[in-house]
Amino acid sequence: MKVGIIGAGYAGVSAALEAAKSGAEVHLFSEESVLPYYRPRIIAAAFGQIRSEEVYMHPAGWYKDNNIELNLNSKVEAIEQEGKSFSVISNGIKFLFDSIVVCTGAKPIIPGFAANHLNDSRITPLWTLDNAMEISSKIENVKTIAVIGGGLIGLETALRAAEKGLRVTVIEKAHRLLERNFSLKGSETIKRLLHIKEINVITEATVKSILPKPDYLEIITGNETFKAELCILSVGCVSNDQFKISPDIEKEYGFFVDGFLESSVPAFFAAGDCANLKNTSRQFSVLRALSQGKTAGINAANLNKKTKFEPGHISLDLKYKDFEIHSIGHVHHENLKNKTTSILEEENTSYRAILNDGEIVYGIEMVGSAREFNHYRKLLK
Template structure:
C-alpha cells in the first residue's frame, strides 16, 4: 500500500489537508499536488477580510510553510493546470511551462474547489471590474482601489458584504446591489438579513434590494453601473454572485457529477480509485438526510481527512455538522448547520447590543444557528444539533439562563 502514488489536483485547503493527513497517518508513498495557481496552498477567508484591508501580510495566508512540504516529502507542482484524466491509463495530462505533461497515479484526489459565477452583462474589456477568489484577484482589487471613490458590489452574499465592510472602513462610498428582496436571502433568516442591512446602512453603505444590474458603463474603465433602480457612479465594481463547482475535469472523464462531484460518505467518487474533497463535492449528509455541497473551510478540512483515511484503508465516514463564519466590521458571525427548511426560530440576546443568536428548529429539534459575537452559543449549538438534544425554547430565549442549561 505504501508504495502507491497519490496525485492531488488543486492547491487549496482540501488538497493541503489530504497531503498532511496522509503523512500524519504514516503513509510513506509518493504524494504530488498539482495546482493551477502560482502559490503554495493558502487560506481564502482572509482574502475578503484582513488581507483585503491590509491588516494581514501575505505570508500569513499560507497553510504550511515551504519547508513543511520538503520535510514531509510532498511534491507541489505549481502553475500546472490539469486538462484531462485518462482513467483507463490512470494518467493525467497537465499544462506546464507552455507544454503538456503526463503523470500516472494509483489513487487520484480531485480537490478543484469552485470558480466564480460570471456576470452575463459584463464588458470584458472594462478595467475596474473584479471577482474575488484568489490572491491574484485581491492584488488586482488593491491596485484598483488606489484613487477609487465609488465602489459598487453586485450581490449581497457573505463575500460581497465582507468587501463592503472593508471598503467602507477604507473610506469608499459603497453601494450593494441585490436582486433578491433581502441580502443573504439564500443563506439566512429575515432577522439576520435585516440586522446586517441596518448595520451596514448605519455605517454609510447603501443597499439596494429588488434591484437588478442592466449593464456596466465606461470607456476604458468602469464609470457607472446601470440598474433597475437607476444609474450608480462606480470606479470599481466587485461581482459576488456565487460560485460554481469545478467539475468539468471529472465530468469529461465520465465520473458522476450533479452540482458537484458526487462522492459517498468515504469521499469516494463513482471511480473506486478516485476520491474528491472540498467545495467541489456533492456528498451525503446524514443529519439532513440529503446530498449537499458546501463552501466552507471546515468541510474542506474534514473531507480532506476522510480522503486520507480512505486511501490508507481506514473506513471512517464523513459525518459532520457544517459550520462557517463571516467577519464584517466588529461583528463575528458563526453559523452552524443548514437552516433551509426550519419551521420555527427563536432569538436569544439583544440585537441592539450586537451580540445575539438565532436558533432554527425543525419538528422540535435544533437544526441550525446563526450566532453574532456569541462564541459560546455557537459551540453549544453545534453540540445540540449533532446530539439532537431536546431544548426548552423558553429557557433558550432567556439570556439570564446559561446556554449550558437550556435542555428540556
C-alpha cells in the first residue's frame, strides 16, 4: 500500500506515522523548507522567547526511523486520479499512490487594506515559521506594535509582545473580545486582565487603511489613527483547499469528508484544518488535527477496514503566565432556551461560569482561573 500525504503539520505528521505503523509505504510532502513544526510555538519564537530549534516536532532522523519519506520544499501542485491510483505532481515530478490524505491546513486571511502592503515586512501575518523569524529579526528595534484582530492568536501575540516590553494595541472589529466563546461578563474580564498587562484593547474599530511611513505605520480606523512600528494581521483563517484536483472533490470551506474522513472520491481522505467534517462544528485546533490525522492515516493504509472518527468537544484555551482563559460548549443563553448560567466566581480579574440545566452542563467559560474546569467538563453534554 502506497500512501501520499500532502502537508506536514499536525494532521500530516500524525497521519504519516499511523499509516507507516500499519505497514504502508508513506511519502509526506511539505511545501515548507524546514522540518515540520509545532505551529502554536511560533508566537514565542517571533518574540525570541524560545529558540527556533524548539519549534520542531522531531529531529530529521525521526522520519526515516519511522519509515516516513519526508519531502521538504515539495509543494503539491496537482492530484489526479489514474484508474485506481492517484498521481501527485510536485516540483514537476509525478508520484503514484493507492490512497491520499490531504492535510494542507489553513491560511491566514489577508484583509483588503493590507493586500497592497505585503512587500512591506512591517505588516505581516504570524502564521509560518518564516513569518516568525522575520518578526524576530526586527523585534529588538521595535517599541510599538499593533495587532489587528483580538482572537486567540492575536491575544497571545499581544501578551508576548507586552512581556517583551513593547507598547501593544489590539484593534478588534467586534464590539467585544471573543464574543462567540465568552459571555459579556467573560469578555469584560478578559479585557480587564489585558489592561493590567498594559495592553490597549480597542473594540468596535475597523481598520480602513495602513499608511506606511519611513519610521512607523499609521493604522487608520473609522475614528482614530494609531502609530506602530510593526503590525501583525490576525483576522482569521480559511481552509487551504485551493489546488488542482481531478476529479473534483466536493468542498466548501474545506474538503467535505464523512465519518471515516474520506472525501467524495474513495481512497482520498482529508484531515485537520483543511477538512470539513459534515454535521460537526468547525474549530481549527491542534487536538482535532492530531486526532483526525491519526484516523485518516489508519484508514488510508487499510482501505478495507476503516475506523470511524469520533469528534469530541474541543476547548478554546489560552494560558500565558498568569493570564488564562478557557471556554467549551455553549456559553450563550440565546442558543439554548431554559438553561441557566450558574456563576461560580465573579471578581475583578476572574470569572467562572457554566451554562447548565441541573446536573447537565452545556458550556463552561473560565477567565483568570481554570479551577474545577475538568470537573465540569466531565458533566458536559
